[in-house]
Amino acid sequence: MDFQGKRILVIGLARSGMAAIRLLVKLGADQITVTEKKEIKNKDELTALGVTCVPQTDEVFAEQYDLVIKNPGVPPVSPFIVDMKKRGIPVITEIELAYQVSRPQHYAAITGTNGKTTTTTLVYEFLKKAYGDKAHVGGNIGTPLCELVLEHNLLEEEGHYISLEISNAQLADIITFRPETAAIMNLTPDHIDFMGGLDAYYRSKTRVYENMKSDDTFVLNADDPVLKEYTDKYPVPCDCMTMSLEKCDTDAYMKDGYMFINGEQLLDVSRVCVPGKHNLQNILIAACLAHRLGVSAEDIREVVYAFKGVEHRIEFVREINGVKYYNDSKGTNTDATITALKSFDKGVILLVGGFEKGLSMDEMKKHLGCVKNVIGFGASGRRISTDLVGEEAIVVENLEEAVAKAAGLAESGDIVLLSPTTSSFDQYSCFEERGEHFKRIVNAL
Numbered sequence: 288m289d290f291q292g293k294r295i296l297v298i299g300l301a302r303s304g305m306a307a308i309r310l311l312v313k314l315g316a317d318q319i320t321v322t323e324k325k326e327i328k329n330k331d332e333l334t335a336l337g338v339t340c341v342p343q344t345d346e347v348f349a350e351q352y353d354l355v356i357k358n359p360g361v362p363p364v365s366p367f368i369v370d371m372k373k374r375g376i377p378v379i380t381e382i383e384l385a386y387q388v389s390r391p392q393h394y395a396a397i398t399g400t401n402g403k404t405t406t407t408t409l410v411y412e413f414l415k416k417a418y419g420d421k422a423h424v425g426g427n428i429g430t431p432l433c434e435l436v437l438e439h440n441l442l443e444e445e446g447h448y449i450s451l452e453i454s455n456a457q458l459a460d461i462i463t464f465r466p467e468t469a470a471i472m473n474l475t476p477d478h479i480d481f482m483g484g485l486d487a488y489y490r491s492k493t494r495v496y497e498n499m500k501s502d503d504t505f506v507l508n509a510d511d512p513v514l515k516e517y518t519d520k521y522p523v524p525c526d527c528m529t530m531s532l533e534k535c536d537t538d539a540y541m542k543d544g545y546m547f548i549n550g551e552q553l554l555d556v557s558r559v560c561v562p563g564k565h566n567l568q569n570i571l572i573a574a575c576l577a578h579r580l581g582v583s584a585e586d587i588r589e590v591v592y593a594f595k596g597v598e599h600r601i602e603f604v605r606e607i608n609g610v611k612y613y614n615d616s617k618g619t620n621t622d623a624t625i626t627a628l629k630s631f632d633k634g635v636i637l638l639v640g641g642f643e644k645g646l647s648m649d650e651m652k653k654h655l656g657c658v659k660n661v662i663g664f665g666a667s668g669r670r671i672s673t674d675l676v677g678e679e680a681i682v683v684e685n686l687e688e689a690v691a692k693a694a695g696l697a698e699s700g701d702i703v704l705l706s707p708t709t710s711s712f713d714q715y716s717c718f719e720e721r722g723e724h725f726k727r728i729v730n731a732l
Contacts, residue, residue: 288354288387290316296350297321298343299358305329306433307356307381312336313437314388322347352376356384359427359456364487380457385432386464390445394465395576396426398453398495399472401623404428405561405569406472406576407452408597409590413577414448416586426451448580455491465498468576470506472569474513475622489517499525504579506530506572509537528579530571532564539575546571548578554588561596565626570594599722601627604729609699612729616722618706620644621651627706628654634701636660636693638686639675640668641721642712648674651708660696664689666713685714686721690728703729 295316297304300323311319320339327333327340334340341347348367355371355378362368371378386394395414397407411424425435432451436442451466474489496505503525508514510533530539539548546553546567553574556567574587596602599617606612618624619641628635640663652675655661662681663672668689672680683689686705693703711721 290314293318293353294351295319296347296352296355297358298355299323299361300325300327301358301360303381303431303433304356304358306431306437307384308333308336308338310381310384310388310433310437311356312338313442320347354379356381357460359454361456363456363459363491377462378460379462380460381431381433382426382451382453382457383461383464385436385441387462389436389441390443392441392445393448393467393580395448395450395580396453396464396466396469396495397451397472397572397576398455398458398492399470400475400620401626402472402565402569402572403452403454404617405566405597405600406470406573407450409570409573409594410576411450412590412594413573413582413587414450414580416590417577417580417582418448421446422448422450424450427454427457428452453495455488458494459491461494461497463498465500466495466503468504468506468579469495469499470572470576471495471508471514471518472572473508473511473622474517475620489513490521493517493521496523496525497521499523501525504528504576506539506575506579508568508572509534510568528575530575532568532571539571541567541571546574548575548584551584553584554591558592560592560594563601563626563630565629566596599718601630602722604726605732607694607729607732610694610697610701610703612703613705614722614725614729615704615706616711616718616725618708619710619718621646621648621708624706624708625651625654627704628657631657631702631704633657634659634698636662636697636701636703638662638664638689638693638703638705639671639708640665640689641707641709641714643667643670644709646709648708651675659701660693662689662692665707667709671708686724687728690725690732694732 322341322343324343395410397403407428414422423435471492505523505527507527507529509529509531529537531537532541535542544556602614604612604614615627635658637658643666661672661676663669664683669682705725711718715721
């Protein structure tokens with residue numbers, strides 16, 4: 288698209304919206320409007336760029352635009368989004384914009400319910416080891432793709448290697464985005480209200496391979512029955528590389544304490560530093576993606592053996608009087624919290640709560656054997672904690688009170704685990720902010 292003279296609406300600012308605006312201006316766009324619910328703090332920069340700032344009103348959404356770029360936090364089922372699409376207005380996220388305007392690059396796209404951030408980070412570490420400054424990481428993990436395009440001149444340079452974490456919200460509004468390699472980590476209930484239903488949520492994940500061609504590679508987790516159901520329903524159009532931790536008839540597998548790809552020994556599992564079976568799955572999927580992008584087995588081994596995990600995912604914070612504190616703010620759904628609980632045997636004081644997503648606690652109840660107390664906080668704290676343990680639940684207003692209560696209850700050998708089971712938007716802008724706040728509170732004890 289020639290962006291000059293085109294009417295472009297950016298819905299929601301934040302980092303991704305700002306990155307999209309800067310890229311659009313670079314491309315010659317001169318009629319950009321941004322609409323935002325919150326106070327716009329960088330209004331001076333936007334004005335200098337020639338951007339018009341307006342509140343979010345029905346009148347703004349009723350106008351005609353040549354292109355709409357939607358912040359991932361805006362639900363795709365929002366009535367004004369549905370109406371714009373009915374009127375033939377292209378609605379995309381900044382991922383699609385960046386992809387359309389960039390030179391050809393090597394993309395590894397990672398989506399799914401849990402394990403995305405760890406896997407995306409690992410893939411980046413593999414690519415950085417193999418390709419140095421030509422390797423980048425971004426998407427839902429922190430740096431918007433539009434920002435990477437500007438920072439590394441991807442409008443003119445090609446052949447870079449980009450590890451992208453992509454959420455269902457970003458995938459819901461792609462048109463042409465085509466990764467060279469991709470994986471869906473797993474499928475478990477999440478974002479039901481946001482997507483308008485569980486089937487819509489699962490379906491949105493399969494869009495990661497929708498535009499892939501025969502010479503691309505999709506890594507299929509053969510241990511996930513729901514994923515198999517959806518890949519059967521929406522067939523993968525490219526080469527499919529299977530992986531499993533449970534069986535050995537796949538392209539990648541684990542056997543006798545070693546990981547293998549295509550029958551060749553890859554690495555010694557006993558030398559993996561990060562705990563938990565879920566991390567072995569993350570490592571094997573990441574290794575498959577990197578292998579298909581030309582990373583050597585030697586480089587993969589070296590990175591894995593040195594890898595200590597990612598921030599906000601079962602992250603050890605501090606030990607005080609024999610009590611260990613862990614930050615799992617990335618645990619934004621019940622399956623993620625179940626995974627965290629499996630890392631401990633007993634004595635867990637679990638802090639849960641945040642934005643109300645309406646997720647059922649039924650499955651999580653089966654995994655409370657290691658839990659000593661449950662403390663609920665935030666908007667959904669009372670509902671989640673009482674659904675889990677009934678009258679034994681402890682309910683407080685906020686995270687400071689939750690940590691203080693946990694510290695008072697904890698004895699030597701116990702674990703205080705922040706794993707909220709839900710997103711942070713009731714009191715924080717993102718799970719990272721919540722996790723950082725938790726660490727500050729703990730470090731001040």
